[in-house]
Amino acid sequence: MMNRRQLLGAGLTAGAGAVLANAGSAQTRFRDLPEAAFTDSPYTQVPPRPTDRFDYNPVVTINGWSLPYRMNGDVKEFHLVAEPVERIMADGMIARLWGYNGQSTGPTIEAVEGERVRIYVTNRLPEHTSVHWHGLILPSGMDGVGGLSHPGIPPGKTFVYEFDLVKSGTFMYHPHADEMVQMAMGMMGLFIVHPRDPAFMPVDRDFAFLLAAYDIDPGTYIPRIMEMTDFNLWTWNSRIFPDIDPLVVNKGDRVRVRCGNLTMTNHPIHMHGYDFHVTCTDGGWVPESARWPEVSIDIPVGAMRAYEFDAIYEGDWAIHCHKSHHTMNAMGHDIPTFIGANKRVVTEKIRRQQPGYMPMGTAGMADMGEMSMEIPGNTVPMMAGWGPHGPLEMGGMFSVVKVRDGIAPDDYSDPGWYQNPPGTQAYEWTGELPEHASNTSPNTILTPRGGVRKG
């Protein structure tokens, strides 16, 4: 039995602080199990580089962490604990979810191609569960479909999954038991298998997150599990902007971003400032001859995509889902459109009942981003983030890729906002406006009728 110090001494625990050893009771109950590690932190914990067996560049799970392991002979052992958790989705909002080892999403499992893994799964939920290893090639009985691969793991019991990692790539895990409920409650995690050859597809920074959607009414804590389409919280690793950590990158780094989708709809993830190629899916690495340039990567439901780019352009670059309702926090969709409406008369009438009433939405909804409106407890404003130049009017699936010169390897701390060099930022024009083009102006060159003549 390893104690916490041995685990730490092996250099295997996840990043700075907040990884708590299990309570003593488990040590006597599970004499031969690897001690389960837990975290109560919702912040990004950068895993240390491996020192024991194989060289690889650990992934950085945005607002997440990697699960510590121990070696038992040649087998890499992990201990997942399925349990109710409290997840701080953003400052001022706690969600009561189900997850693994203290958090939702669960910890990232990292191992190396060719290794054998043994994963103990302890069920502390009030109902049975199972773990399906999405995308991994393994024996049928290890596939984790409750009732098909094996009986469900009853509450209070521990099952063992054991298999060889026959290929490297980008994978995930989630229950395949009462799946609709358990995934709606936040049960999911990443499973990254690094190539045995560290010279294969090397990157300097390797980020990973899972897309998850929840329906939690403002002022409440538990997701409405029966919701099928109209979710109100669109999350990366169960966090929402403005509290999704930035992706901090040193200028010139080769960067990989891995993203998996366990929501009920597709998400076109759009990153500004760069073009890039999909290099890996949950099916495997994409051959170079099969890649094409993109600036938005659509992540289908139940799929994963990893894309790569060389971070040659400094700046603060938005990265977000391009479905505009997915960059909003808790909102209702049954609000009428007031654009162009004249609310003057009705405002006077309402103010007689409710002094201080402010009409909103007649000129768009941007005023929502600036005002600090009174909101119910345990929720966050719909469009909340502030940047260096004012409100960002974003929430949900949004973050910032911060590319800077001189960021040290393994430093992921927020460098603050980018200072645009003089002359490289849009500015207000205060001079004479040029005459706008018109058909009758002698300066306007019209395309000849019938189209452009071919040479």
Ligand SMILES: [Cu+2]
């Ligand atoms: Cu989306």
